Amino acid sequence: MKKTTLMMAGLVLLSCTAFAQKNYLEESKADKAKRMQWWTDDTFGMFIHWGLYAVPAGEYNGKGGGAEWIMETHKIPTAEYEKFAGQFNPQKFNAKEWVQIAKSAGAKYIVITSKHHDGFSIWDSKVTQYDIMDATPFKRDILKELSEACKAAGIQFCLYHSIMDWHQPDAKSKDYKHQSTENPDFNKYREEYLKPQLAELIKKYDPAVLWFDGEWIPEWTEQQGKDLYNYLRNIKPSLIINNRVGKARGGMEGMNKYENAAGDFGTPEQEILKGTSQDYWESCMTLNGNWGYVKNDNNWKSTQLLIDNLVDIAAKGGNYLLNVGPTAEGLIPDQSIERLAEMGKWLSVNKEAIYATNGITNYKEGDNIKFTQSKDGKSTYAIFNKYDNNELSLTSIQPKAGSKIYLLGVSKPLTWTKDGNAVTVKLPEELPGKYAWTLKIQN
Known part of the structure; x- marks a missing residue:
């Protein structure tokens, strides 16, 4: 942790408590509908899973498996996994090219992993040295470049952020332990690490959506989710937040198990709802078999299936968030680009039936x-x-x-x-x- 961590955390907390906090959980349906309007109209977004896990590319010590979960799948010790940061130098990364790929596909928004479960931050964070600027030879702020490219192209910039963290010592979960940590303090992690990082992301990059994950760990509760939801929307009232900020998600179907839960939309994963829902929802899916880049994964979905999925989701009133997993060099695989380009050609003719319907x-x-x-x-x-x-x-x-x-x-x-x-x-x-x-x- 950098020396500025505690000071920054204190300033963030003071700035948020110095003013009366609004309870955004009591937002009216009309106000929520107005806030969600652009998102429901846009219908189609591009997910990007990218981080240190692109370096091993789904293989560790000659054994396959894991992708973005490779640290957990192969039980890689924290100190050993950290070595991938020294190898992460994506010189072929071009934010404008990535955004153009998304725009040509007809995607209206981009959601990129600011921090996945491995705890590595792909922006210039002042809260930790385990980030793109301090721990890698690349030393370029990926989120800054991508957010600026999105703004120039008229694409909504959004962020994925993991609640759990396999690297931060105080975040060590009962379920996921990658190093010996005596008396981890999850509350300290939440207040002095997780929240300050999220406040930093909002203030530096102005994301339209925060897409959470990793909420299933036992240390996280629905009340903590509601607290975080209000904390973030008091920083940016127009922010849209998924239902994984709390504990209401019901399995991979992704919809809330109970009412009055934290979050704005459900998150079906690798599946589509059987019918419509009274709640907002978004199906997130992969283009092949994995979220992060895996060099041996050639199980690519056909363009026919991808367009059929988009049509099915739009007909059921949902959004489609389709994932790409760039390489450690910073390239989106050609197979992804080809399929996305075909979707874009189809949408150029049929967009009237998909967007804002x-x-x-x-x-x-x-x-x-x-x-x-x-x-x-x-x-x-x-x-x-x-x-x-x-x-x-x-x-x-x-x-x-x-x-x-x-x-x-x-x-x-x-x-x-x-x-x-x-x-x-x-x-x-x-x-x-x-x-x-x-x-x-x-x-």
């Missing part, structure tokens, strides 16, 4: 047709990935006589007929693009 799940037309609706209710979108004989039949949609039906990417309205409850739409001989197509039906 409401999901519709009460329309049932099988697994190959999903529905969204414009916020003003004037248009319904039927997104389909299969059709027969250049026709598409719908029973859920009942357009009025004279209503126009368009195929996004085609300027002229399509011919359609109605027989009872069945609407048959004549499709063009050649459809724009591939993977899926969208009918825009006037209501």
Whole structure:
């Protein structure tokens, strides 16, 4: 810990207690909806898991497994794991290129790991020397460069931060111990390390979202989560915080197990909700089998599946947070870039049916047709990935006589007929693009 740690912690705590604290847990639904508006409209974001674990790249002493969990998976002692910091020198990192990859994919926001469970900070932190500036030969503030590039490109900059910490001595959990620590003081870690670092992140980089993880350790409680939620929103009232700030998350489905929990949205992991939810939610998923970079992981998802996931999530009213794991050199893998670029091409034609829409799940037309609706209710979108004989039949949609039906990417309205409850739409001989197509039906 640096000499300034205790002084900074005291100043942060004093500055936050010198003024009346607002209880943001009592925020009205209307105020929350207004605060969440940009996030729900943006729909699609890019997750970035990057840190020291990119150096071993999923292999330690000749054995595979672990990715960003490699320190725990292989029980690497803290002093041994720290050596990866001396090898972390990503000279090919280019913040503008990363942001352009996200923007070209159609992602509207980026969430990057400021600190994962291994405790390493990828910014110039004044709270610790275990950071990018003090512990690596790279000595460039990754978060500063990326936040500035996001701002210039009109992308919302957001941060992931782990509550648990395998490196900080006072954070040693009953479940995760990587060095012998006598009498660890978790309260001290929370007040003099975790909170000051988070205050530092907000004030230096102005993130739009704080995305927490690691809340499952026994030392963390729902009350601590509520306290942290209020602490952070008193620093930045517009901040959006996920439900992993507290203890309400129910397994990998990620939704709250009880009401009045801390956090603004649920976090399904590697899965999509079966239907809509009254709560805000975001599915986080990997492009291959791991979050952090693993050199031998070639289990890449197809672009078809990625677009199908995006459509399914939008139709159920959620957000899609799709992950990339850059290499230790600072490069996003080519396989990720290729798939993201294809998603961007598809969204350039079909974006009207994805961004700033409401999901519709009460329309049932099988697994190959999903529905969204414009916020003003004037248009319904039927997104389909299969059709027969250049026709598409719908029973859920009942357009009025004279209503126009368009195929996004085609300027002229399509011919359609109605027989009872069945609407048959004549499709063009050649459809724009591939993977899926969208009918825009006037209501």
